[in-house]
Amino acid sequence: MSLLDRIPTLSDEEVANLLANARRLAEQGDDKQQAAAAELLPALEGESNQRREARMERAKAKRAATRRATLKRAAA
Numbered sequence: 153m154s155l156l157d158r159i160p161t162l163s164d165e166e167v168a169n170l171l172a173n174a175r176r177l178a179e180q181g182d183d184k185q186q187a188a189a190a191e192l193l194p195a196l197e198g199e200s201n202q203r204r205e206a207r208m209e210r211a212k213a214k215r216a217a218t219r220r221a222t223l224k225r226a227a228a
Contacts, residue, residue: 155192159199167203171196 159167174196178189 156195159195162199164203167196167199171200 155170159170162170170192174189174192177185178193181189
């Protein structure tokens with residue numbers, strides 16, 4: 153299983169660390185490291201963005217539920 157195939161199974165922290173490393177190697181690595189980083193960066197950035205959006209949606213839903221509960225208690 154290649155690293156590209158494993159990205160969806162990684163934790164949020166692992167994705168963030170791998171993305172930071174890939175960005176660093178794209179800038180400072182040797183030719184082989186830069187090529188590997190260039191291959192991984194689009195997939196890592198996409199996964200990171202999807203996870204961030206999902207976290208934001210969950211937080212938004214949680215705030216809305218809390219707001220509804222507060223309003224319901226205030227109306228009672």
